[in-house]
Amino acid sequence: MKVLTEYLKFHTKTHRAYVHITPQIESAVKKSGVQEGMVLVSAMHITAGVYVNDNEPGLIEDIDHWLEKLAPFDKNYQHHQTGEDNGDSHLKALLIHHEVGTWQQIFYAEFDGQRDKRVIVKVMGE
Amino acid sequence: MKVLTEYLKFHTKTHRAYVHITPQIESAVKKSGVQEGMVLVSAMHITAGVYVNDNEPGLIEDIDHWLEKLAPFDKNYQHHQTGEDNGDSHLKALLIHHEVGTWQQIFYAEFDGQRDKRVIVKVMGE
Amino acid sequence: MKVLTEYLKFHTKTHRAYVHITPQIESAVKKSGVQEGMVLVSAMHITAGVYVNDNEPGLIEDIDHWLEKLAPFDKNYQHHQTGEDNGDSHLKALLIHHEVGTWQQIFYAEFDGQRDKRVIVKVMGE
Numbered sequence: 001m002k003v004l005t006e007y008l009k010f011h012t013k014t015h016r017a018y019v020h021i022t023p024q025i026e027s028a029v030k031k032s033g034v035q036e037g038m039v040l041v042s043a044m045h046i047t048a049g050v051y052v053n054d055n056e057p058g059l060i061e062d063i064d065h066w067l068e069k070l071a072p073f074d075k076n077y078q079h080h081q082t083g084e085d086n087g088d089s090h091l092k093a094l095l096i097h098h099e100v101g102t103w104q105q106i107f108y109a110e111f112d113g114q115r116d117k118r119v120i121v122k123v124m125g126e
Numbered sequence: 127m128k129v130l131t132e133y134l135k136f137h138t139k140t141h142r143a144y145v146h147i148t149p150q151i152e153s154a155v156k157k158s159g160v161q162e163g164m165v166l167v168s169a170m171h172i173t174a175g176v177y178v179n180d181n182e183p184g185l186i187e188d189i190d191h192w193l194e195k196l197a198p199f200d201k202n203y204q205h206h207q208t209g210e211d212n213g214d215s216h217l218k219a220l221l222i223h224h225e226v227g228t229w230q231q232i233f234y235a236e237f238d239g240q241r242d243k244r245v246i247v248k249v250m251g252e
Numbered sequence: 253m254k255v256l257t258e259y260l261k262f263h264t265k266t267h268r269a270y271v272h273i274t275p276q277i278e279s280a281v282k283k284s285g286v287q288e289g290m291v292l293v294s295a296m297h298i299t300a301g302v303y304v305n306d307n308e309p310g311l312i313e314d315i316d317h318w319l320e321k322l323a324p325f326d327k328n329y330q331h332h333q334t335g336e337d338n339g340d341s342h343l344k345a346l347l348i349h350h351e352v353g354t355w356q357q358i359f360y361a362e363f364d365g366q367r368d369k370r371v372i373v374k375v376m377g378e
Contacts, residue, residue, distance in 0.1 A: 001127055001253055001377070003288040003289070036129040036131070037129070038166060038248065040290060046304060046306055052172060053172045053219075053220065054172055054205075054216065056208060057204075058203070058204030058205040058206070059203075059204070059205040059213065059216055061204045062203045062204050062205050062213050062216070062217070063216070063217065063220065066197065066217050070196065070322065077310070077311075077314045078309075078313045078314050079306075079308060079310040079311040079314050080310070081310050082308060082310060087311065087314050090305060090311055090314070091314070091315065091318050093305075094303060094305065094315065094347075094348065095220075095221070095347070096220065097223055097349060122290065125129070127253055162255040162257070163255070164292060164374065177346060178298060179298045179342060179345075179346065180298055180331075180342065182334060183330075184329070184331040184332070184334060185329075185330070185331040185339065185342055187330045188330050188339050188342070188343070189343065191330075192323065192343050196322065221346075221347070222346065223349055251253070
C-alpha cells in the first residue's frame, strides 16, 4: 500500500473564507502514484471545514449567508465564558463537516480565520 | 489489497427523491470478496447526497420536509444569476453530505433530479 | 495491511448525551500497530452520531441547544405513526453525521439514549 501525507497551510485575510483547494489535492494524488485508492482531506481545526461543491462565486455567497442564518454569530454562547467569541464558528463547522474523501471541487471553509491553520491530505492505495 | 469500483446510475422521476440503495452496496461488497475493509459510497454530483437512516416512509417524509425548512427553495439565491434555479438543492446536499462509508440502510438523496446522475461505490480491503 | 476492529458500547443515563471517546480511539490505534492509515469511527445506530470538536462543557451545551433549535422535539413527525416518538433524534443525527475518520477530540452524540448502543472503530493501514 502506498501512503502520501501532505499538509496544506492557511492563514485567511478574512474571518470567514472559502478557499478552492482542488488543484492541491489533485497534485497530491499525482505525486502519490496511487492508481486505486482514497484521499482523505480533513481540516485539523474545529472551527474550519472541508466540503465539496461548485466553484461559483454566487453559490459561495449563498452558502455563507445560509450558514450565518442557521448558525448565527451571537454574543451569548455558553462557550464564550471561556473568553472565546467564536461559538458560531464551531457550529458552522459542524454543519459543513470537516472532511471529504472524493474528487469534485473541494473547498477549505474557514469560519474563524486570520490565524494559522492546516488541512491534512492523505492519499492511500496502490 | 483488493479494490472494486462500481457506479450506480440514477435518473429520478421527481425533482427530489430518496432511493434505498443498500442492496446494491451489499452486492458490490460481496462481489469484491473483501472480508476486512471499507466501502466509500459517494454522490458524484453536488446537488445530491448519500445518507444512512431508517427505511421508513414517514421518516423519509419528515426528512424531506425538514430539509425544505432548513434550506428552502427560493428564487433569490445569488447562484441563480448563472441561469440555474437549484440554489436550494446545493444547500440541501451540504446538509445531508454526499458520502458514507458504512453498513446500515443507505439512501441516495436526489435534490435536483430528472436528469442522469451517478454514485460511486468503492470497496477496499483484504 | 493491518486491520483492527473494535466496538464501543454505550447506554447513556440521559435521553441526549455527548460522550468524549478520544481516549478509546487512541487506545485502538495504539493496539493496532498501524503507523500509516485511517480510522473509521461510526455510530451503528441512526439516532446517534460521531463528531469532532472541543471538549468544553459550554460548547457542548451550545451544540445541544442549537441541535434542538434546528431539529426540535415535536409530537407531529410522520415517523411517529409507527409508534416511535424519536423523529427529532433521527434529524439531529443527520445534522451531526455519524462518522469521522480523524484525530481530534472525538465525541459520541446520543440523541435517543437510555438503551444499548454501539460504535464501531476500524483502524486500517500499515
